[in-house]
Structures are given as structure tokens and as C-alpha cells.
Amino acid sequence: MSFKVNWKSLETDSLTSWTKDLLTSALNSGKSPNILASSISIKDLNFGKIAPNFEILEIGELGRDRFRGIFKINYEGDFHLTLHTNVQANPLNIYYSNSMEKEIDSQFVTPNFLLSNEQFALPLDLKLSDIKISGIGIIVFSKSKGLTLVFRNDPLDSIKVSSTFDTVQVLANFLQKQIETQIRDLFRETLPTLIHQFSLKYLSLDNNSDDLHAHFASSSRTHSSALDPDNEFNNFTYSSKNLQKNLQLFNTRETLDLHIPKFKGIIQRSHLEKFTQNYPSLLNSLYLNLHEIDMKSYNTYNNNTGSNGIPIDLLINDKNFNRTNRVLKEISDIQSNSFYKQSNNNKDTTVKPKRRRIKYSTRKKAASPTSTLINDDFHMASLHSSVASSMPMSMSSSLSDSEERPQLLAQPRPMRISPDFYQAFLKSTPEQCWYQCKRVGLGTNYFNFATSQPISTSPIKKDPARDFIKEKKSINYIDINKVNNKLKELSMDRSGKRKQRNYGSATYESENPIVAPPPPYSH
Amino acid sequence: MYTYMEYLQKCFYKSTNWNEDNIFSNITASSSAILDFPIPTGFKLDSSNKSTEYSASSFTLSNYHSINGSLAYLYSSVPLRNTMGTKEISLQDALVGFRIIEPSSNNHKQLSSSKRHDRSSLLYGRMYFPGSALEAMIIKRISAHTQLLIKCINNPHMDKNGTMIVYLQKNAPKYSREFIYSTNESLIGFRCLYNLGNSDNSLNTALIPKFDNSVISIGTELWYAARTMSPGLSTAFRYSTRSTSTGKPLTMTLAVNPILGHLSSTYTVKTSVASTFSSRYDFNFFSYASNLSLGFELYNYSRENPVHSFANRSVNLSSEENRFLSHQDRKVRGQHGGNTIPIRSHTSIAQKDHSNMIINPIQNLDNYYHINPTLLPEKKKLLDEVELAAHLSSENSESVTTAFQNLVNESDFASVVKFSTSLNDRMVKILWEGRVKDFLVSTGVKVGMNPVTNAPEFNRFGVSFSYAC
Incomplete structure (x- = not known):
């Protein structure tokens, strides 16, 4: 099975600027090395005309909330990227900055240079082009764990690096080697973590627990029944009373107790x-x-x-x-x-x-x-x-x-x-009304709290700022x-x-x- | 503002006759004190005590990033008698400011006195917590003009657990040389500085007040970090003099880094007793990048005795400021009701006795040179008169230069405001340092322009308290 990628749709200004912003922040994140005299900016970004070949070799697992597959990607396109930065050309300045980082409080063991550590920044343009990628990767998607992408091999075949220092052969070779290793690292480590973090962000997995903690305090105050049909706003809560009732019900099922607590609107x-x-x-x-x-x-x-x-x-x-x-x-x-x-x-x-x-x-x-x-x-x-x-x-x-x-x-x-x-x-x-009509009791999904869908919480009171939570309905919500x-x-x-x-x-x-x-x- | 330990180190140098201005790295000390002063970060409290004349301890607490502190101890083999606590210390000594470069002329006198300091040493250690980082310093005088300075830090978080740097310094009146080795990337350095001109005209120092107070120094530094193969080189030229009419000192420096084509020229002048102005122009003749930095420092007199007294000083200065000062002095004296002793102005001296005093070769009244003919060496017969005159002049009156210098040294200042700006970096630094109760307080802010958004933002801000007794 293979896909045809509509590569032309990438050629929009909004996407380009978005990618530029993303790349700029990624490149400048963290502490920049002392050899860079300024931050890195993206001068030019072009996705090119040729689309990559994307082929799915195998689908290992396919479910509503999970997917595992092996794919193959081939790219020999005309994508190119130009970066711009300033490079520190005075080695003693780099020495000075490195040494100052080791100092505890103030300048103590760093010698007091007069003018020999004066900074001298050279502008550097770096163009990456002719990227050839062929790799086999594994995508694992799970709704609870996010998306993971791992490459089985080293996907980078070759890359052409051209810079301002091309005339200096030593520097050109050095840059070529450095950037190749950097991109290999990118494919091996940075890209999987980035994708994983992004997927987690969009699945908003970690938000749920926060919501629960944030609203549990308020819910304990009001003690309203979640199943109370009169109070519409209080429907979206785990009230302690309800949980108590559920627990009681559960216990009756476990112990074959004859007294079964009654729930309003539930048979x-x-x-x-x-x-x-x-x-x-x-x-x-x-x-x-x-x-x-x-x-x-x-x-x-x-x-x-x-x-x-x-x-x-x-x-x-x-x-x-x-x-x-x-x-x-x-x-x-x-x-x-x-x-x-x-x-x-x-x-x-x-x-x-x-x-x-x-x-x-x-x-x-x-x-x-x-x-x-x-x-x-x-x-x-x-x-x-x-x-x-x-x-x-x-x-x-x-x-x-x-x-x-x-x-x-x-x-x-x-x-x-x-x-x-x-x-x-x-x-x-x-959909939950079907539970009510048909599926009642412990063995059914109704009391099975650990369902396939992620349980989300809801606010106890109508909060105008948190209207969106209304959309996320609890599985127990009727x-x-x-x-x-x-x-x-x-x-x-x-x-x-x-x-x-x-x-x-x-x-x-x-x-x-x-x-x-x-x-x-x-x- | 110096920390108390730095202050003690300076006192050690002073009491062992070690001229710090003769070291190459201090060749631009005056201008960098006004242009590149550091701004404290966060809150810092420094409490020090000189327990004996030989030892001192210091405790520092700061909240930069997290609450941390340090304990420092210092031992000196020479009794440090000339130190003062923060209560009574003069602000000129406690702060990094303009340095008046003394021509190293009358060293022959000190040589004899410094004999006993030949083997003097200073030990200093500081422990930081948390983190258990250590720093230590040893200053060992080998001979009268040679000393060994070893500094090392030990930090378990560093990759090699520490760094050591060794300075072997020879500081003669005419020249100074330094050999430096640092274990960090095997840095080797050599620095030298030469003072030009025949400075010690020892015969006439008593006779003629030194009008020529200028010092010309030329120095160079060479660096080579062996591990990373990074070389460094710069040369510098300094011309320091005093205005013959007003006695105000000024320093000009020109530093060049020929490898990078960088050129930096500074001009620093003490415009009055209480103010200094400095400017620096940087230019790179490879990239044509330039930068202009301006800065000044302004001292405020303390409230207790706002005007310096001129009781035992006869000053004959022509500047407005000194006229104002003398006028003030007179007024104060009048208020006190005491007998008003008029300051002997040059004119009155000249009118009173024209022949026996030489104070200033430039007569400020009529812009006319009046050189006393009795001073000329041909007149042998008047030699005794000359000697008398010299004796009188050294006793009663001073030259403008020393008068100004003494005025600066004896003024009681309460606080200082420093301001510096740089056009290319687009930043402004303001620092206030002064005495609050018995504490020395230093507070400052650095405001810079964000290069991306062009919005001003606070880069640094902090307050530092220091107490010593």
C-alpha cells in the first residue's frame, strides 16, 4: 500500500512561516554554544516540487485507538533550507566564554585579557540542499501513549552542505561532517521525541488528570449527584456521593448483598x-x-x-x-x-x-x-x-x-x-442512553470505568471560560x-x-x- | 565596589609596595571602571570581619537563582594596619573608580623600607555552599619586585574538577613582566609593560615641583591556548598626565589587536574633584564595525561635613570649582565664628614675596610665565635661597597636581552614581553605590534594547549590601 502525497499543498505561506517559526525556536532553544555569536535565523525555506514516496509495508495492529505499522520513505527532492548566523572567529573569545562558564562567582581563574579576547563575528550562511532520504520506520500510535516514530536504519543517504566558507576546504569538510552527524542525530533522537511530544500535546493526555484535581475540590463542596437530571450543570461531575453509591453497588455485586442501592433513572x-x-x-x-x-x-x-x-x-x-x-x-x-x-x-x-x-x-x-x-x-x-x-x-x-x-x-x-x-x-x-436502556449491571460497560475511551472530567459548575469541557462528556454521563x-x-x-x-x-x-x-x- | 577580600588584597599590595597600575591588564582600568562596571544580580549580603591584623573572614549570602553563600578566610604575613571598616572607609578606596597613575619615580626610598616585605605572603580561601566548590589564592613575594600568584578553583561539577592558574610577575619601576600558565586548555600567556621616559630625576624633585607628571606606558600581551590551538595578541599604549593649570588627571589609552584588526581608544578625565568622564571608541578595520561608549561617575558629598576644609592647604587653582570650594570654606569658617584665615591665593603670595616661592609656572592672572630667575642653575650664589624656597614650598604650599590629588583623597563622599551607555549595544547601565548607615550599598540596573522586538527590557537588577569591621 502506498500513498500519494499532495506535496503542492505544502507551498502555502502560512505553512512556510509556521515551519520557519518552529525551526527558529527549535534551533535557538537551550543554551547556544559559544562559537555562535548570534542567534540562528532561517533565511530561506523551500519544500521543493518533488514529493517523497511514502509506502506502508505492513500494518501490525489496527484499532480505533491504536495503530502500528511499518513504512518506507524515499525522498530525492529539491528541498532546500538556508540558515543564517554569526560565527565567533576569535578562538580566544571562545576560550574566555568557556572559562567564564566554569567560574563560580566572578572572574577568578580566568585571566584578565585586554583586547585579545575581543569578539569578532563572521556572518555565515549555510545552505542545506539535495537531501536524499531512504529509510524504514515504525509508527506506533496509541491513544493513551501518543505517537512514536522510530527509524530502523539511518535514513539519511546524503546531503549537500554549502556555506560561506566553501572556499576554505578544511572548514567546508568540517561543516559537512558536522551537519551530517547532526542530522543523523535529528532523525535518531530529536525527531522521535519531538513527534511524541507533539502528539501528546494534541491528544492532551496530561490535561485530564489536571482537570480532575482542579475540579475535585469544587465538586466536594457542592456534593451534588451527577445523575440529578434537574441540575444540568452538575451533571458533569464525579460527586463523592455518586462514587459512594457506585461503590456500594459494586460491593453488593461482589458480596451478593440483597440490598441494591437505587439510582435515579437507572434500571x-x-x-x-x-x-x-x-x-x-x-x-x-x-x-x-x-x-x-x-x-x-x-x-x-x-x-x-x-x-x-x-x-x-x-x-x-x-x-x-x-x-x-x-x-x-x-x-x-x-x-x-x-x-x-x-x-x-x-x-x-x-x-x-x-x-x-x-x-x-x-x-x-x-x-x-x-x-x-x-x-x-x-x-x-x-x-x-x-x-x-x-x-x-x-x-x-x-x-x-x-x-x-x-x-x-x-x-x-x-x-x-x-x-x-x-x-x-x-x-x-x-450513545450512553443505550447503556441505560439495555446494558445495566456490573458486567456491562457501564460500570467498567476503565474503558477504551479516556475518561475525562468535567467541571462542576458552568464556567464560561471552560465551556469546551462540556464537549468532553464523561462515559458515565447520562x-x-x-x-x-x-x-x-x-x-x-x-x-x-x-x-x-x-x-x-x-x-x-x-x-x-x-x-x-x-x-x-x-x- | 570591591568585596572586602579584594580590598584587603589591595591593602596588602599597598603595604608591600606593589604597584598594581604597572601591570598590563590594568592598563585600561580607569576607563573600564567607568564604562564596564558590573551590575549586581539579585540580593547579596556580605559581612566581613578583620579579626586580627593578620587574618580576616567573610560571609556572603546571595539569592541569585537559589539561596547560596560562601565563607572566606584570608591570612596575610604582613600586618594590614591601613584597612578600615565600611563605617569609616572613604568611598574612593572602596569603589572601583578612576586611578591616578603615579610616576614610579621615588622608588628608591621605598626600596629600603620594603626589605622586610620581601618574603611576605597572602593566603586566601573561599568555600561555596551548597555545591562544595572551593577557590583558593596564594600570593608569595619572592623578591622585592617578584611575586608568585596562584589561583585555583575546585568544583566537583566541572569535568576536570578544577582549574589552576599561575602568574609569575616581575614588577620593577621601569617595567613589568608576567608569565602565566593556566591548566584550562594549557593556556600560556606573556604580558609586559614598559614605562617610557626618564621619570626619576631624583636631583631636582625636591627643588622643582614635578610639573611633568605624565607617564607613558607601552605593553603587549601574547596568549596561546595549546589544547585548542587558539592564539591571542594585543598591544596597548597609555598616556597618563595631569593638567598643569588645574592639576586634573587624565588618561588616554590606545589598544590594538592586530590579528582581528580591532582598535580601541579611550579618553578618561577627572573633570572635577567629584566627577569623572570617560569615552571609548572601538573600531575594527577589517569589518568597519564601530562602537562608541560613554560613561561618567558623579560623587556626592556627605551631609556631615559637606565641604572639604582647606585648613592646612594653600591651593592656588584657577578653576571655577576650586574658587567655589575656597569661597565655601571661607563662608563656613565665617559661620563658625572663628578667625577667618584667608586661603593664600597665588596672587597674594606673588604680591607678598615674589622671589622665594615657586608654585605654578603659569600665572593664571595674566597668562604670563614668571619663572623665577633664582632657580636657574647659573646663579650659584642664590643656591641657598633656592633651597630655602624649595623647603618653603614643600612645607607650606603644594603644586596644583598634588593639591588636586589630596583634595580628591580627602573629600568625604557619601555616594556615587555611575552611568554608562553604548551606542552599538544599545544599553544603559546605572549604578548607585554609597553608604547607608554602616553599610556599603550597591544597586544598579541594566536596561537593554531587545534586538528582535526593539522593546526595552531589564537585563540585570540587583542590590548588594556589605558590612565590614
Whole structure:
């Protein structure tokens, strides 16, 4: 695999000046040797016209947050760089400066020169050109450790050094040798450390711990629950109370304690059944669509509502072939509907089924394992979305309220929302809501604090100067308000849509278009 | 400002008749004291004590970079009786300033007295903490005109743990020679200085006041660092004289480095008792780079006795300043209510007795030369008169040069302000040194132009306190 580098894009003034600034500060950083009478400035910098060849030989590891690869770089271009400085030509002045550095307090062992140590600076222009580089390097990128670049061999093939002192052969040779060793050092030591430092800077790894310390003091003052939906600003904190609760929960899991602390807006796995009952699974939808399967048979299969398996028992036990046929047809209908994402409004335009796809470009979707799961299994996902829309009712009312159930079950089938609406929903709600809906308990990612994503902290109070932190949401952060609002909107939407859909379903039932059965279901 | 240990070293030199001005490295001492004075950095406190006449100790505390300090001890085989603490020391002695170059004429007198100092020695050691760096110095007089000076530092942080430098100095009245060897890169050096002109006209010194106080010195230095093969060479010429009319000393130097084509000329003049002005022009005839540096120092009289008394001095100077001084003196005396002794001006002397006194060959009143004919050697008969005149003149009145010099030496100054600027370096240095209570305080600032941004910035700033008793 090789890359074509768009080298011409480097020829911008801003980049050149940026590089010049960077190089100037790098060259003048630290203590300059006494032989230099002035600071080094960059007179001319040209990237040239010929791009380097960049070839990836091997990718050892590839992940969302890490990458390891071996590449090969070849450059035989016309890049050139001209440096300007002043060189001290009086050797006794250099001796004097070196000797003064060794002095403790004042001039003691340095002899008192009169005029023999007078400085005499010669201007020096140094041009580096005809750089030939061919090297094999290893790039290791890890989100937690930054980017490391190491060259396996000595990448510098040759370099042409021309200076003001070219006429003096001895000096020219000396400079050539010195600069070659310097550049070799640069490739071997300076460049890897520089790149590593820069990558750390841009990943801002070390900032996080600072943030935590800075805000922990303030958070201990306010003691507000992070999951308190009323206080929006306090949502971004690790409050000690919350941590205490989490610890308590953890302990109950460890010790099999029966007392499980309750979290606002969070459902324990032990109570999960009450939710999954209302999940619009295949069976649920089937039951609602047919209106004929008696309550008894429904109840028998009620306990395996979690799975989307085809209720074979229902088909086997039934002796009536017509009914079996209808059930089958209904099943295939539901499946194909969800598979093809047929919208109610225009049936003619069927959306192409979404194949399994992993998009690495859109990071937000790919970041959470649940979202890949959604991509894997789109049918499930659409079901979940309808679950999510049915959530506020179950959450606002008490969970054990059985009177509510018929109302819930009145929702006839998986919501047929257009896929783009689904996408919008997915984008607008934070990914964490999926944890809330589906993944509860210790074994899930929710309580796994050491996740792949770096944990970031957030301020306890809204600080205008630190608004950007709002963007960095904690993995434990659940924006319930937002979810609730969204779901309310959704339910409003749905109630509006329901009529339409009823109408649509009527026509749908009457026309009953023949759709190809979906590909075999893998469950 | 000298540290107390440097001051004691100078006193040692003085009491053993070692002429420091005769060393090549001090050939531009006057101008560099006014142009290149150091600025203290940070806060520094120096407390010293001369416990006996032979030994002294010093303790220094400073906060440059971090709090650090040093302990120093000094031993001298010669009793240092002429030293003073910071309370009573005259500022001219304590500070690095203009040096009046004495013609090395009447050394024959001192030779006899310095016999007992032939084997004198001085030991000095200083320990720095933290860091446990040491510095030591030995001055050993081998003969009346020869001495051995060894300086070494030991610093465990250095690559070779230390450096030693050895000076073998011969300081005769007419010339001085130095051989130097430093272990740092095996530096070898040779310096010499010759005084031109027949200075010791011993016969007439008593008779004729020395009008010709000028000293011409020519010197050169040669360096070679063997390890790095770096050579160095420079020559210098110094002309030091005093104005015959006013007695004000001035020094001109011209230093050349022929290897690098560098040329440096200075002109330093003590414009009055309390002020000195110096200028330096540097030029390089290879690169045509030039630089002009200007500086001055201004002394302030102390409040206790603001005007110097001329009780036992008859000064006949023509300058405005001395006229002012004499006027002041008269006024002060009038205020005190005592009997006012008028200062004998030249005119009154001339009017009173025209023949027996020679004070100044230039008559300031009418710009006319009045050379006493009795002094001419042909008049043998008047020789006794001449002797009498010489005796009188040495007893009662002085020449303008010595009068000015004594005026400078005896003035009680409280503080001094030094200012120096350099056009090419674009920097300004201001230093204030003076007596506060019993302390000698030195504070200064260096403001330079940033070469990149052209914005003025503080390069150095510091305060230094020194106490000695």
C-alpha cells in the first residue's frame, strides 16, 4: 500500500512561516554554544516540487485507538533550507566564554585579557540542499501513549552542505561532517521525541488528570449527584456521593448483598424483565398484529421475549393450517418490513437494506460497541428505537404498574420510522442512553470505568471560560434530560403519526404487496 | 565596589609596595571602571570581619537563582594596619573608580623600607555552599619586585574538577613582566609593560615641583591556548598626565589587536574633584564595525561635613570649582565664628614675596610665565635661597597636581552614581553605590534594547549590601 502525497499543498505561506517559526525556536532553544555569536535565523525555506514516496509495508495492529505499522520513505527532492548566523572567529573569545562558564562567582581563574579576547563575528550562511532520504520506520500510535516514530536504519543517504566558507576546504569538510552527524542525530533522537511530544500535546493526555484535581475540590463542596437530571450543570461531575453509591453497588455485586442501592433513572438488571416484557419483539408485534393469538399462548412465550426467535412452538402447536400460514406471513411481513425499511408514506421507494458496514470515518458511531451491534443487526436496532420511545411512560409511571401495560402494548408493531430519522435520533442522543436502556449491571460497560475511551472530567459548575469541557462528556454521563426531551418529542410525534399509520396499515393490509422475504435470519 | 577580600588584597599590595597600575591588564582600568562596571544580580549580603591584623573572614549570602553563600578566610604575613571598616572607609578606596597613575619615580626610598616585605605572603580561601566548590589564592613575594600568584578553583561539577592558574610577575619601576600558565586548555600567556621616559630625576624633585607628571606606558600581551590551538595578541599604549593649570588627571589609552584588526581608544578625565568622564571608541578595520561608549561617575558629598576644609592647604587653582570650594570654606569658617584665615591665593603670595616661592609656572592672572630667575642653575650664589624656597614650598604650599590629588583623597563622599551607555549595544547601565548607615550599598540596573522586538527590557537588577569591621 502506498500513498500519494499532495506535496503542492505544502507551498502555502502560512505553512512556510509556521515551519520557519518552529525551526527558529527549535534551533535557538537551550543554551547556544559559544562559537555562535548570534542567534540562528532561517533565511530561506523551500519544500521543493518533488514529493517523497511514502509506502506502508505492513500494518501490525489496527484499532480505533491504536495503530502500528511499518513504512518506507524515499525522498530525492529539491528541498532546500538556508540558515543564517554569526560565527565567533576569535578562538580566544571562545576560550574566555568557556572559562567564564566554569567560574563560580566572578572572574577568578580566568585571566584578565585586554583586547585579545575581543569578539569578532563572521556572518555565515549555510545552505542545506539535495537531501536524499531512504529509510524504514515504525509508527506506533496509541491513544493513551501518543505517537512514536522510530527509524530502523539511518535514513539519511546524503546531503549537500554549502556555506560561506566553501572556499576554505578544511572548514567546508568540517561543516559537512558536522551537519551530517547532526542530522543523523535529528532523525535518531530529536525527531522521535519531538513527534511524541507533539502528539501528546494534541491528544492532551496530561490535561485530564489536571482537570480532575482542579475540579475535585469544587465538586466536594457542592456534593451534588451527577445523575440529578434537574441540575444540568452538575451533571458533569464525579460527586463523592455518586462514587459512594457506585461503590456500594459494586460491593453488593461482589458480596451478593440483597440490598441494591437505587439510582435515579437507572434500571437494575434484576428488574430488567419488567422492561423487556414491553419490548416490541417479534412475538409482541405478532401478537398485536394478529389479535387472535390468545392470551394464554402469548403468556407462554412471554418469558422469552428477549430473543427475536421465531416462535416455533406457536406454529407447531397450532393445528389450523390457515392460521399458521397467516402467522408465517405476518412474520415474514414484519421481518421484511423492518429489513427493507419500508416507509408508510411511499411504499414504492424501498430503501436498500443496510449491509453490515463499519465506518471508521464517522468516529462517533464507531466509538461505542453498541453502535456496531446496531449496525450488525438493524432489525434489533429499530426495535430498540421504539423501545426508547416507549421509555418515558415506563419511567415516569411506576414500573410495576400493570394497568399501564395495555396502553403500552397498544402500540401495534415496530415503529416504522424512516432510517434517516433513526439516524438523527441516534446522533442527537448520546450513545450512553443505550447503556441505560439495555446494558445495566456490573458486567456491562457501564460500570467498567476503565474503558477504551479516556475518561475525562468535567467541571462542576458552568464556567464560561471552560465551556469546551462540556464537549468532553464523561462515559458515565447520562443526559437524562436530553433523552427525556427527545423521547417526549418522539412520543408526541408518534401520537401524531399513529393515526396516519393506522390509516397506512389499513391500506397496507388491504393491498398486501408481495415483498421478497428477507435473507435468512440469524438467531 | 570591591568585596572586602579584594580590598584587603589591595591593602596588602599597598603595604608591600606593589604597584598594581604597572601591570598590563590594568592598563585600561580607569576607563573600564567607568564604562564596564558590573551590575549586581539579585540580593547579596556580605559581612566581613578583620579579626586580627593578620587574618580576616567573610560571609556572603546571595539569592541569585537559589539561596547560596560562601565563607572566606584570608591570612596575610604582613600586618594590614591601613584597612578600615565600611563605617569609616572613604568611598574612593572602596569603589572601583578612576586611578591616578603615579610616576614610579621615588622608588628608591621605598626600596629600603620594603626589605622586610620581601618574603611576605597572602593566603586566601573561599568555600561555596551548597555545591562544595572551593577557590583558593596564594600570593608569595619572592623578591622585592617578584611575586608568585596562584589561583585555583575546585568544583566537583566541572569535568576536570578544577582549574589552576599561575602568574609569575616581575614588577620593577621601569617595567613589568608576567608569565602565566593556566591548566584550562594549557593556556600560556606573556604580558609586559614598559614605562617610557626618564621619570626619576631624583636631583631636582625636591627643588622643582614635578610639573611633568605624565607617564607613558607601552605593553603587549601574547596568549596561546595549546589544547585548542587558539592564539591571542594585543598591544596597548597609555598616556597618563595631569593638567598643569588645574592639576586634573587624565588618561588616554590606545589598544590594538592586530590579528582581528580591532582598535580601541579611550579618553578618561577627572573633570572635577567629584566627577569623572570617560569615552571609548572601538573600531575594527577589517569589518568597519564601530562602537562608541560613554560613561561618567558623579560623587556626592556627605551631609556631615559637606565641604572639604582647606585648613592646612594653600591651593592656588584657577578653576571655577576650586574658587567655589575656597569661597565655601571661607563662608563656613565665617559661620563658625572663628578667625577667618584667608586661603593664600597665588596672587597674594606673588604680591607678598615674589622671589622665594615657586608654585605654578603659569600665572593664571595674566597668562604670563614668571619663572623665577633664582632657580636657574647659573646663579650659584642664590643656591641657598633656592633651597630655602624649595623647603618653603614643600612645607607650606603644594603644586596644583598634588593639591588636586589630596583634595580628591580627602573629600568625604557619601555616594556615587555611575552611568554608562553604548551606542552599538544599545544599553544603559546605572549604578548607585554609597553608604547607608554602616553599610556599603550597591544597586544598579541594566536596561537593554531587545534586538528582535526593539522593546526595552531589564537585563540585570540587583542590590548588594556589605558590612565590614
